[in-house]
Amino acid sequence: MKYCDDHAALLDLYVDGELSPGDMAAVRAHLGQCPGCRAYVDDALALRAAFPSAEDTEVPPGFAQGVMAIIQTQAAPAKKVRGPWPRLLASLAACCAIVLLVRGVGLGSGSKASPTADTAATMETEACVEAPAPTAQAEEDDTTCALTAAPAGEVQYDNTASKNALEPLSRASSLYFAILTLPEDALETPLLADGTATGTEDGEQRYELSAGDYATLLDQLDASGIQPIAREQTGAESETALVVVTAP
């Protein structure tokens, strides 16, 4: 038996307790007279009674330990390998680091500047000089170095420290925990309007945001009704998100 069309919109709100007390009473009175609507509400409540519960959900053994193991070893090698170039560049960077260390060139542990920053290996070089055992780590995996990036909050809106934002997007998934592509009107959101792009390429504006600013930006986009063109959660153990605003 079908419910009344003129009450269809109210029945789910009634079942979910989302109506005002007056409307709840009105619907309840209607249910006493309408078998079709009453059958729908009965079914909805039966569904609820039989619905699976979260407590019945089986979690894989050791899941929490697995999450914590990743957190504890945030510099561990990532799983993604994208061809020979990153691995080769990482090895090259490791060699450079060894040479620099042997020659006693001071690159303090907090330094983000690289004396050879004009190559595509800039990111690897910067990070690898901070790695305790660069040769072994670099041989194991290509993204080892990227995962030792500076913590969130230290790289926002910093033109000098943000060469990563100029890296090709194909490499960005190993450098950022999220990549958000936005239309041009996103530049009107308060966060982007107040910030400074960390890079510009072919008319695209690129921003590096901390996790907190990234969440704030998502809220501002929602409030503005601006839909992202694309949003990717990369899985990289970075604390920085890349935002790309497309060219007009």
Place this chain on the structure above:
Amino acid sequence: MNQEQNWIDAARRGDQSAFEQLVRLYEKRIFALTLRMCKNPEDAAEAAQEAFLAAWQGLRFFRGDANFSTWLYRLASNACVDLLRREGRHRAAAGPSLDDGALNLEAPDHALSPQEQAERSELRAQIEAGLAALPPDHRQVLILREIHQLTYDEIAGVLSLDLGTVKSRISRGRKQLRKILLESGNFSAAPASKRAEKEGCK
């Protein structure tokens, strides 16, 4: 201050053991969402892991103006959507190929007779299959409403939707699910028939 809030505060200061307590507290609820959104245990585990890692990375910026739980559901929901999009699995996820064996949702309810338990289990299996056949957007809101028992406002916050969209999706999703169950021939509203005239349930 409750224990959960203590853990949140400690985790924000970098206390990993406190964060592990939060992972253990929420892992079932997060899996309840990711399993049904991603549809296979491997993807569900990946999405759940991404959600917790994102929580750890973002916790120091968590402003506390939303519930920790709804924030976590949002991260999990985003992780599922991103995973489905990244892997191009939207089409596959819309199919009715639920791996029931992996979900293990047949916990006995000791208040019911054996026959009632069997009927409840049958209906639960039908619900799982029906949920799997719904479009992801409709499945998502029903899971948050029925399993996580969020209000419409909370769902709107988790999914960054306006309230009208939440209402519409819940209504459509529930009507679709009911239709699927009615057509399956195994759905009977008898257990709840006395309650309809009393009031809706939160």
